[in-house]
Amino acid sequence: MARSDGHGRTPYTGLGVAGLTGHVFFELGAGVGMPLASVVGAAPAAGLWATAGAAGIRRAAGWSTAEPAGRWAGLVNGLGIGAFVAHLSSWPKAESAARHRRFVLPWLADCEDLGPRLTPAYNVILYGSAVASVAGLLRESRGGRPAGLALAALAVPVLGAAQHWEIARLRAQARRSPAWWNRRLRT
Numbered sequence: 001m002a003r004s005d006g007h008g009r010t011p012y013t014g015l016g017v018a019g020l021t022g023h024v025f026f027e028l029g030a031g032v033g034m035p036l037a038s039v040v041g042a043a044p045a046a047g048l049w050a051t052a053g054a055a056g057i058r059r060a061a062g063w064s065t066a067e068p069a070g071r072w073a074g075l076v077n078g079l080g081i082g083a084f085v086a087h088l089s090s091w092p093k094a095e096s097a098a099r100h101r102r103f104v105l106p107w108l109a110d111c112e113d114l115g116p117r118l119t120p121a122y123n124v125i126l127y128g129s130a131v132a133s134v135a136g137l138l139r140e141s142r143g144g145r146p147a148g149l150a151l152a153a154l155a156v157p158v159l160g161a162a163q164h165w166e167i168a169r170l171r172a173q174a175r176r177s178p179a180w181w182n183r184r185l186r187t
Helices: 011-030 042-062 069-090 096-100 115-140 145-176 180-185
Strands: none
Touching (some): 011 069, 011 115, 145 180
């Protein structure tokens, strides 16, 4: 909880980082690989994501909402928001739910070949991470909001293209070298 002196901590930012890290490990466990796996291999990519996630969570726990840490929190939260929007704008959305309700949040029908059984859980992870990142940007990013919003806007097209580039490479790799971590991508 933020203190009244403006030097509160950044728990929402840490939750956003944990959500981003959790979503890539969900992909790995589900058998669709993870970002960078097609380039450096599954184990090194997992090591990089685990290290970056742990470092990000640790750094967020030590940051305050005061300058300049608030600016860093703004960038981290902006990246989290950009990743969320890139997923929603790059993959097919479910249409049936929208026909039955007036207000419906966009819901992915499939993403990165997770399929209809795993995509609902993936949606929950993505939304949880996005809510934490938005809360972090609004409450913990003193002086970092403009840069965070700019990074989010710039990240959307870049991350959207990167997701499709990576999944194409992962599919080809799964056909050449099938393994437990790319099992869903073999067909």
